[in-house]
Amino acid sequence: MFAYVVRRIFQMIPTMFGVMLLLFILFNWVGGDPSYILAGKSLSDQMLANIRTQLGLDKSQLEQFLIFVRQVITLDFGTSWSTQQPVSSILAARVGPSVTLTGSIMFVSTTLSVLMASAVAYVRGSLTDRMVTLICTTAMSVSALVYIIAGQYWLAHKFGWFPVIGWSDSLATNFVTYLPLPVLLGVIVSLAPDLRFYRSCFVEEMNHDYVRTARAKGLSEPKIMLKHVMRNALIPVVTSIMMSLPYLLVGALLLETFFSIPGMGREVIMAVDKSDFPVIKAVTIYVALATMVFNLLADVVYKFIDPRVQLK
Amino acid sequence: MKRTRFALAALTALLISGGAFAADMNKVLRVTFNAPETGFDPAKVSDNYSNMVLENIFDPLITYDYLARPAKLIPNTIEAMPTISKDGLVYTFKLKKGIFFADDPAFGGKKRELVAEDYVYSLKRHLDPTVNSQWSFLAEGRFAGADELVAKAGKNALDYNTPIEGLKALDKYTLQITLTAPAFNYSYILAMPAFGAVAREVMEANAANTNAHPVGTGPYTLKEWKPGSKIVLEANPNYRKETFNFAPSKDAVDAGILKALKGKSVPVCGRVEVAIIEEEQPSWLAFVDKQIDVNRISQAALQEALVIDPKNPLNVKLADKYVQQGIQLQRIKDLEVTYTFFNMQDPVVGGEGKEKIALRRAIAMAFPRSETIAAIRRGQAVPVNYIVPEGVAGHNPGFKGAAEFNPAKANALLDQFGYKKGADGWRMQPNGKPLVIEYATGTSAIDKQWNEYWQKAFDSLKIKLTWKYGKWNELSKANHEGKLQMWGLAWGADYPDGENFMMLLYGKNAGDSNSAWFKNAAYDKLFEASLKLPDGSERNKLYDQMNKIAVAQQPWIFGDTRVRSWVAQPYVKGFKVHPILNANYWKFVDIQK
Numbered sequence A: 001m002f003a004y005v006v007r008r009i010f011q012m013i014p015t016m017f018g019v020m021l022l023l024f025i026l027f028n029w030v031g032g033d034p035s036y037i038l039a040g041k042s043l044s045d046q047m048l049a050n051i052r053t054q055l056g057l058d059k060s061q062l063e064q065f066l067i068f069v070r071q072v073i074t075l076d077f078g079t080s081w082s083t084q085q086p087v088s089s090i091l092a093a094r095v096g097p098s099v100t101l102t103g104s105i106m107f108v109s110t111t112l113s114v115l116m117a118s119a120v121a122y123v124r125g126s127l128t129d130r131m132v133t134l135i136c137t138t139a140m141s142v143s144a145l146v147y148i149i150a151g152q153y154w155l156a157h158k159f160g161w162f163p164v165i166g167w168s169d170s171l172a173t174n175f176v177t178y179l180p181l182p183v184l185l186g187v188i189v190s191l192a193p194d195l196r197f198y199r200s201c202f203v204e205e206m207n208h209d210y211v212r213t214a215r216a217k218g219l220s221e222p223k224i225m226l227k228h229v230m231r232n233a234l235i236p237v238v239t240s241i242m243m244s245l246p247y248l249l250v251g252a253l254l255l256e257t258f259f260s261i262p263g264m265g266r267e268v269i270m271a272v273d274k275s276d277f278p279v280i281k282a283v284t285i286y287v288a289l290a291t292m293v294f295n296l297l298a299d300v301v302y303k304f305i306d307p308r309v310q311l312k
Numbered sequence B: 001m002k003r004t005r006f007a008l009a010a011l012t013a014l015l016i017s018g019g020a021f022a023a024d025m026n027k028v029l030r031v032t033f034n035a036p037e038t039g040f041d042p043a044k045v046s047d048n049y050s051n052m053v054l055e056n057i058f059d060p061l062i063t064y065d066y067l068a069r070p071a072k073l074i075p076n077t078i079e080a081m082p083t084i085s086k087d088g089l090v091y092t093f094k095l096k097k098g099i100f101f102a103d104d105p106a107f108g109g110k111k112r113e114l115v116a117e118d119y120v121y122s123l124k125r126h127l128d129p130t131v132n133s134q135w136s137f138l139a140e141g142r143f144a145g146a147d148e149l150v151a152k153a154g155k156n157a158l159d160y161n162t163p164i165e166g167l168k169a170l171d172k173y174t175l176q177i178t179l180t181a182p183a184f185n186y187s188y189i190l191a192m193p194a195f196g197a198v199a200r201e202v203m204e205a206n207a208a209n210t211n212a213h214p215v216g217t218g219p220y221t222l223k224e225w226k227p228g229s230k231i232v233l234e235a236n237p238n239y240r241k242e243t244f245n246f247a248p249s250k251d252a253v254d255a256g257i258l259k260a261l262k263g264k265s266v267p268v269c270g271r272v273e274v275a276i277i278e279e280e281q282p283s284w285l286a287f288v289d290k291q292i293d294v295n296r297i298s299q300a301a302l303q304e305a306l307v308i309d310p311k312n313p314l315n316v317k318l319a320d321k322y323v324q325q326g327i328q329l330q331r332i333k334d335l336e337v338t339y340t341f342f343n344m345q346d347p348v349v350g351g352e353g354k355e356k357i358a359l360r361r362a363i364a365m366a367f368p369r370s371e372t373i374a375a376i377r378r379g380q381a382v383p384v385n386y387i388v389p390e391g392v393a394g395h396n397p398g399f400k401g402a403a404e405f406n407p408a409k410a411n412a413l414l415d416q417f418g419y420k421k422g423a424d425g426w427r428m429q430p431n432g433k434p435l436v437i438e439y440a441t442g443t444s445a446i447d448k449q450w451n452e453y454w455q456k457a458f459d460s461l462k463i464k465l466t467w468k469y470g471k472w473n474e475l476s477k478a479n480h481e482g483k484l485q486m487w488g489l490a491w492g493a494d495y496p497d498g499e500n501f502m503m504l505l506y507g508k509n510a511g512d513s514n515s516a517w518f519k520n521a522a523y524d525k526l527f528e529a530s531l532k533l534p535d536g537s538e539r540n541k542l543y544d545q546m547n548k549i550a551v552a553q554q555p556w557i558f559g560d561t562r563v564r565s566w567v568a569q570p571y572v573k574g575f576k577v578h579p580i581l582n583a584n585y586w587k588f589v590d591i592q593k
Helices: A002-030 A045-055 A061-074 A087-122 A127-140 A144-158 A171-178 A180-206 A209-217 A221-248 A253-258 A264-273 A277-305 B002-017 B048-057 B116-125 B146-153 B186-190 B200-205 B207-212 B253-261 B280-288 B299-305 B320-325 B354-366 B369-375 B407-416 B445-461 B472-480 B499-505 B521-531 B537-553
Strands: B024-033 B062-064 B073-075 B090-094 B167-171 B174-178 B220-226 B230-235 B269-276 B294-296 B306-308 B316-318 B328-333 B336-342 B381-383 B436-441 B464-469 B486-492 B556-558 B560-568
Touching: A002 A061, A002 A277, A061 A277, A087 A127, A087 A171, A087 A180, A087 A221, A087 A253, A087 A264, A087 A277, A127 A180, A144 A180, A144 A253, A144 B280, A171 A180, A180 A221, A180 A253, A209 A221, A221 A277, A253 A264, A264 A277, B024 B230, B024 B280, B024 B294, B048 B220, B048 B230, B048 B269, B090 B186, B116 B167, B116 B174, B116 B200, B200 B207, B280 B294, B280 B299, B299 B306, B299 B560, B316 B320, B316 B328, B354 B407, B354 B445, B354 B537, B354 B556, B369 B381, B369 B445, B369 B560, B407 B445, B436 B445, B436 B472, B445 B464, B499 B521, B499 B537, B521 B537
Parallel strands: B024 B269, B436 B464, B436 B486
Antiparallel strands: B062 B073, B090 B174, B167 B174, B220 B230, B230 B269, B294 B560, B306 B316, B328 B560, B336 B486, B336 B556, B336 B560, B381 B560
C-alpha cells in the first residue's frame, strides 16, 4: 500500500501542473484586466502602465507562469491585487467560517441521509418509501435560493426564531446563535439528493445474494443491515463524501451572502469580480490539492472498509 | 498637595495631548454597506464604501456643514476658510494647533501633532507613480513645480524631500498651495476624504499594506477589518474637543437634530460597526429586526417600506407600520447623472456629419426614459436634462436638453437622412452597408432589465442591435481603447461643482473620464474658459453654451438621477443625510435606546 500511496503522490505533480496551466490560460484569456479596477476613476495610459508594471503584468507570459510555479511550490501567493492584504491571511480568515458552516451542513446532512436512506431502503416499495421518494423529488426541484429567501423571511424575520444575519468570533456563539438557521437551510437543500443517492446504494446492496444468504442463515435484520449491507453500501457513500470534502473550503456562496457569514464563497466571488488573480490562484490550487489528497484518502479508506479491495 | 499636583499634571497632559475623549463606548452605531469596501489608504481607494470609512478616520483641511443645504464648505482642521489670491492661484491655510493623530507604533510612543507638512506629504502622495492614486486626476498638473518632480521620478517613488513651489509649509501650521492655473473650486477638492492628512511615518512603516493601517486625526480609528465582511471603528481617544454647533437650515428635521445634539461632544457613539450585506432582503430585514440602526431602502424593499403615490411617485411616505414604530425617513436626490454614450470616434455612430447626428438623435428619441424610471427605478428618479445635476453649482433647472421621446419622428429622421430599410426590413447605413449597433452591457439581472428597453427602442427604429457582454473592467478597457459603440454609465459628484461634470465631455479627457471620446473644439474652448471663473452667472452662461453643443452633437443620451430613501431607527438621534459625504453622520448621531 505504501508504494501505491507514493506513486499516487508523484502522479499529483503532472495533475497539478495541468491545473496551473489551465488556470493561467483561462485567467489571461477571460479574467479581465485588473489595472482598470485599480486605476479607479483615473484611466490615464501612464497610470495603467504603472499598475501593470507593479502587478508584474508587463512581464512575458512565460515569466508570469514561472512566478506562478514558484508561488505554488512555496504556497506563497503574495498579496491580493484588490485589497493589498496577504493572500494567506485572507484565506486563513475566511476558511474557518466556511468550514464551520459547510462542515456542519455536511455532517448533519450525511448522518440524517444515511440513517433515513437505510430505513427507507429497508422498507423499499412500501408507501413510506414511495412518499419519501416523492418528497425528495419535489424538494430537489425547488431552487436553493427559494429555501434560503423563504427560510430567512419566515423563520428569522416573521417568527423571530433566529437572527436575520450575523457572525461572531466566538465558535460557541456561532453554533448557538448564528449557525442554526443557515445549517438548517443547507441541510434541507442537500438532504433530498443525498437521501435518494444513498437509498439507491442501499437498495442495490440489499438485492445481492449475500443478503439472502444471511437471512437464510437466520441473522437478524438489524445485523444484516448494519454489519453486511451498511459496510458495502458505504463505499459509494465514502466516495461521495470524499469528493465533497474539498469543496468545504470553497464555502456555500448563497448562505454566506444571505447570512453575512465571512466565508470563502464571498471571497471567491469578490476575487473573480475584481480580477484578483492571486486570490483566485490560491483558492484554485488549494481546492485542486485537497481534491487530489481526498481522492487518495478515499482509496485508502476503501481498503479499511472492505479488505477485499486491492490498491495497485 | 501631592494629589493636587498629580491632578494638575494629568489635566495639563490631557490638554497638551489634545485629548477630549467624550464618546460613550457603550453606544454602538450599526450600519451596512451593500457592496464590499477596498481598503483605507486615501490615495488608493475611490469607491463609496471605502470613502465612508475614510471620512471618519482622516481629516481633510475643509469639510461640509452637517445641516446646511445646499452643501456648504466649512473649516475642518484649519482656523478659517483659506485665503485665495485674486487670480485663484494661491490658497493659504492656517492649521488649528493641538490636533493629534491617533496613536500608532510608528510614532514611537509620542503624541504626534498634525502639521502643515503632513498635508504637503499627503497631497504629494497623489502624484507618486508608485502609489497609483485613484484621485491623481485631481492633483496631476495642478501644483506649481510638481510636474518636474513627477517626471524626475519616472516609474519610481516620488522624492518627497524635494520641496516644490506648489505645495509648501510656510511654517509649522501654515500651508500654501500654488496652482498652475486658476481654480476657484479647489476648496471643494480639498474637502474630499481622499485629501485627508496621513502621517509619513505611518505610511513608510506600513508601506506594504497601507490599506490596512489607516491612522488619521479623525473621530474614529480602525479597530477591526475583515475585508468584504465587517469593519469596526472605535472613537479616537486623541480626537480634539469638538461640539455639535451647527446652525439649522430650512429643513424640518433640523430642529429635532439641534434639540438632541446641540452642545454635545463628538463623536457621540464610541463604536461603529459596519456589516457588508450585499443581498437586498437580509439588508432590509436586518434593519426591520433592529439588527441595523441606519439603512438605505433597497429597490426590493421600496414597495414594502413606502407608500408611493401612483400619480407622483416622488411623493412618498413611510408605510404606516413603520411610522407607528417611530422609524425616521429621509429622502435625498443623488448628485449624479446617468447617461448612455455614443463613441464619437466610431465610424458608424460617431462623427459630426449630419447623418451621424441624426442617427444618434433618433436613437435618443426612441428610448422610453419615462418607462424605465417607472419600471426599473420604481418612480424614484428624475430625468436628466443638463450635464450638471441639480444640487451642484452650475446646474440650470430651466434647460431641457433631453431628446423628446417620439419613435415616429425618430423614424422619420432616419428616413430623411438616408437610413433606408433593406429587403429584410432592417435599416442600412446611408452608404448602403448594413447598420448594426453594438451595445455594451453587464450580465446582472438589472442589466437584463435595461437591455429589454434598449432592444425595444432599437426594434422600433428597425436598427439591428447586438450586445457586447463583459465585466465592468473588461468593458472599461475596451472603451479606453475606443472599441465600444454605446455603453450606459453613471457619474456621481466627487464635489458639488459643475466642473466635475462638464469635464466629462472635455476633449483632453477622451478615453478617460470622457468616455464618449467627444472632441469638440468649441466645447473645449468654453470649458477652458470656464475653469478661470468662479461659480456664478458668467460661468453658467458658458455651461449653457456647452450644454447646447452637447445637445446638438448628442454624444450622450441623458438618463436619470436617482432619489434615495434612508431610514433610521427611532432611537437614532440627529440623523441627516448629506448630499456629498455619505458617512459624516457617524460621528454626530446619538443612540438613545
